Amino acid sequence: NAGVTQTPKFRILKIGQSMTLQCTQDMNHNYMYWYRQDPGMGLKLIYYSVGAGITDKGEVPNGYNVSRSTTEDFPLRLELAAPSQTSVYFCASSSVGYGYTFGSGTRLTVV
């Protein structure tokens, strides 16, 4: 099983550019999440989804958007990249919100 797959693994963006971080899971999990991890800090929840068509904001949603058109995919969109969005982004999925499986992360640098 592939589990949770994130692409790309690394990306450098210029200020003001846009990009989409992709996340796909093959475990038929209803719940999916996007977190960011800044150096020396705990993971912070950006957005989450409890099922296809349903999304909600987490702790730090500003500057991001998500969509959940299928159970498998949960892309994260950055519309106008800012240096403060330099971070490592993790996608995760779970069933009934209990056992989480994390992707391997996307390291994003905004310059």
Place this chain on the structure above:
Amino acid sequence: KNQVEQSPQSLIILEGKNCTLQCNYTVSPFSNLRWYKQDTGRGPVSLTIMTFSENTKSNGRYTATLDADTKQSSLHITASQLSDSASYICVVSRWMDSSYKLIFGSGTRLLVRP
């Protein structure tokens, strides 16, 4: 405020030695407590999950304890190996808005030296 504090921030031990990592939390309402291992450049991987009624749970050489009264948890690693070098993250879960919300500690970075 819902917080998870871990100590120490970093730790260096010799291969074969034991170590204990600490986690204190103020999260309420408490649902469960998890310990994750995060290798450099990878996502967190679950080691243990404990509910309110569980005092201890083991996963191989990893043993987690939970004292829900004092809101403290520890992760004990026995006979450390080089592959144990990683960050260990304590995560407390609370149920709200029809899903679990995870509160992450900032982790303890462990380095095991030969």
